[in-house]
Amino acid sequence: MSDSFVLLWGATSLSEQESAELFSLLTSSERARAASLGQVLSQRYLSGRYLARKLGGDILGEDWTSVIPIARCGECGMDHGAIILEDTDVHISLSSSGEKLVAAGISGRRIGVDIERGYIDDTREVAGRAGTHTVTLGSWCEYEAIVKAMGVGNAVSIDELDPTVVTSQYTVHNATQHERHVLALAVSR
Numbered sequence: 001m002s003d004s005f006v007l008l009w010g011a012t013s014l015s016e017q018e019s020a021e022l023f024s025l026l027t028s029s030e031r032a033r034a035a036s037l038g039q040v041l042s043q044r045y046l047s048g049r050y051l052a053r054k055l056g057g058d059i060l061g062e063d064w065t066s067v068i069p070i071a072r073c074g075e076c077g078m079d080h081g082a083i084i085l086e087d088t089d090v091h092i093s094l095s096s097s098g099e100k101l102v103a104a105g106i107s108g109r110r111i112g113v114d115i116e117r118g119y120i121d122d123t124r125e126v127a128g129r130a131g132t133h134t135v136t137l138g139s140w141c142e143y144e145a146i147v148k149a150m151g152v153g154n155a156v157s158i159d160e161l162d163p164t165v166v167t168s169q170y171t172v173h174n175a176t177q178h179e180r181h182v183l184a185l186a187v188s189r
């Protein structure tokens with residue numbers, strides 16, 4: 001088990017060549033998920049699966065075409081959400097904002113990554129359990145990364161996260177600026 005995660009940036013759409021390479025590799029559940037989505041979301045989904053394979057190949061030291069990402073959404077049961085690579089303990093998280101996509105992966109731990117287009121000190125209004133809060137984009141990005149690592153998504157709002165619990169169970173890599181995007185990452189201990 002390694003402490004270090006691997007991160008890969010990509011785009012929310014694929015070139016014709018990349019699409020062609022990916023198409024023959026898709027599993028039946030990936031095809032079903034892609035077919036259930038409209039054009040833009042489908043492109044983004046397939047770009048995520050492409051990037052997850054590339055990242056998985058890097059982590060496992062294998063050819064990317066042999067990597068099979070799988071997921072099962074807790075809500076709809078389809079093949080999306082937090083990813084595990086088949087027959088491994090490699091966990092992969094994806095995030096996109098604007099035209100950028102990012103994949104983060106690690107062996108033996110759960111991981112959550114989030115990117116947001118904008119600047120770290122930008123503010124936004126977000127809904128919490130106890131009303132609306134004004135938070136920086138950096139804080140929001142960290143919150144998203146944590147709930148993705150926890151596997152709870154937005155079912156746990158930003159004012160329900162217990163900082164003591166979070167820091168005892170997760171390593172949070174605080175938000176950093178990457179050109180026009182903010183990125184944060186959380187990894188289970």
Ligand SMILES: [Zn+2]
Pocket residue numbers: 073074075076077078080
């Ligand atoms: Zn779902």
